[in-house]
Amino acid sequence: WEDYRLNYSSADFGGIGTIRVPADMVWLPDIVLENNIDGNFEVAYSANVLIYEGGSMYWLPPAIYRSTCSIEVTFFPFDWQNCSLVFRSQTYSAKEVQLTFGPDDVTGVPVKDIIIDPAAFTENGEWAIRHRPARQLLAPVSGQEAPGFSEMHYFLIIQRKPLFYIINIIIPCVLISSLVVLVYFLPAESGGQKCTVSISVLLAQTVFLFLIAQQVPETSLSVPLIGKYLLFVMVVATIIVTNCVIVLNVSLRSPSTHAMSRRLKHVIMEVLPEVPGPGSWLRSTSLQKPRSEDPLRAHGYYCKYYIALLRMELLFLSNLLYNMMFCLHTGGFSQLNGQLGLEAPQETPKGQQEMENWVMIGQVIDKLCFWAAILLFSIGTFAIFYMGLLNTAPDNPFPGMEEPY
CATH class of the missing domain: 2.70.170.10 (Neurotransmitter-gated ion-channel ligand-binding domain)
Structure with a gap:
């Protein structure tokens, strides 16, 4: 700034073009940082004021400014x-x-x-x-x-x-959250292990949510993007835990408490087994019938079944002939009757067959929910983080103004 009261000519003072005086001896404009946050409006060091000929004043005190944002x-x-x-x-x-x-x-x-x-x-x-x-x-x-x-x-x-947060928070969170899908590879006979795995992943997600809460400023005006993602994967994990409970409830049913309808059997045997899933499911069950549109495959299944049955019959006949010859020589026909009852090939009881049917239903539910969870997890992860990648600083901070800054 210029102060007309301090105007002088260097020719009158031996060619001195600059004068240094303490700041408290001249007039200073009371320029302050309006949005100051710490309440300290004074400079850190009161430097001297430079006075040039003509009354020009220059004052540059060092200071650290802390403003609200x-x-x-x-x-x-x-x-x-x-x-x-x-x-x-x-x-x-x-x-x-x-x-x-x-x-x-x-x-x-x-x-x-x-x-x-x-x-x-x-x-x-x-x-x-x-x-x-x-x-x-x-x-x-x-x-x-x-x-x-x-x-x-x-x-x-x-x-x-974002590199620090991608390496230390986002990638571990995505990897841990994807582990919850592995519960569909566990058979229903594993019991509560399916729920244990999914609940463990849910607890790990809760720990990540706590870590993020310490990194983000405390505000209720908006939810951060990483917080939205953690809430999303926690909801998915909760749904998978619920699905595991339902599958266990279905797989452990017995004929004495639940009955299976014909329509349900048709859907389980004919329709849903064709959907690919995480593992070789429904391949060795006795309910799966060979489809008529694939005669070679059906013929192979029938051959395997009758070969196994023939082996059982041959084993039974060989034991029967041996026991008959033994009884003819010893006269123990009563012992032969008991031996025939023990060595006769046993068929699967109807109750056991119904229990296997319920296990198959649980496997089919797991198969469908597996693909649903994969799609939901993939689409949700891509959509949430894609919004963050699109959020960049504008090229022009003052749009609509022709004058460049």
């Missing part, structure tokens, strides 16, 4: 923030003190952005500076005596570097 965590950790520094005179209006941009030392053009000294600047490992524009504004005041206060707004648009 409204954080938007909707797309955390793929977010960007717009933090601003607002400087203005505390008591002088725009008619008395007018803030303007300083000229460039080389070109003389007003500098309308934040100047960063490459030699003194150290890049932050979490944030990257995208834009640093500045704007001169006139803040209105109440009353007609003054036109308002002259303000300088310096905008610092920064974008978060």
Whole structure:
């Protein structure tokens, strides 16, 4: 700024072109950081004021400015923030003190952005500076005596570097959450092990949610993107736990408590076994019938069945002939009757067959829910993180204004 009271000529003072005086001996404009957060409006070190001939004043005290910044965590950790520094005179209006941009030392053009000294600047490992524009504004005041206060707004648009969160939170969370799908590879006979695996994954997701809560600023205005994903996978894990309980309930049914309808048997035997699933399910069960549209395959199944039956019959006949010859020589026909009852091939009881049918129904439910969980998990993961990848800092911080910053 210029102070006409300190105007002098270097020719009158032996060619002295610059005078250094303490800051408390001259008039200073009361420029403060309006959006200060710590309440400390004073500079850290009161440097001397440089006075040039003609009354030009230059004062550059070192200071660390801490300002408020409204954080938007909707797309955390793929977010960007717009933090601003607002400087203005505390008591002088725009008619008395007018803030303007300083000229460039080389070109003389007003500098309308934040100047960063490459030699003194150290890049932050979490944030990257995208834009640093500045704007001169006139803040209105109440009353007609003054036109308002002259303000300088310096905008610092920064974008978060998500690599740390991708490596330490997102990738482990995705891998652990995908383990819940492995419960469909466990047979229904494993009992509560299916629920144990899925609940363990659910507990691990809860730990990740607690870790994220410590990294994100505490706010109820929006839910961060990584929080939405954790809630999503926790809902999927809860659904899978419910599915495991239903499968166990179906697989452990008995004919004395539940009856299977013909339509259900048709669906289980003819329709759903053709759907591929996680494992060789429904291949060795006695309910699966060979389909007529594949005669060679059906013929192979029938051959295997009759070969096994023939072996049993031959074994029975050989034992029968031996016992008959023994009884003819010893006269023990009563012993022969008991031996025939023990060695006769036993057929599967009807109750056992019904229990196997219920186990098959549980396997079919697992097969369908396996593909549903795969689709839901894949689509949800891609959709949530794709929204974060699209959230980037704008190319122009002031859209609609032709004047570049």
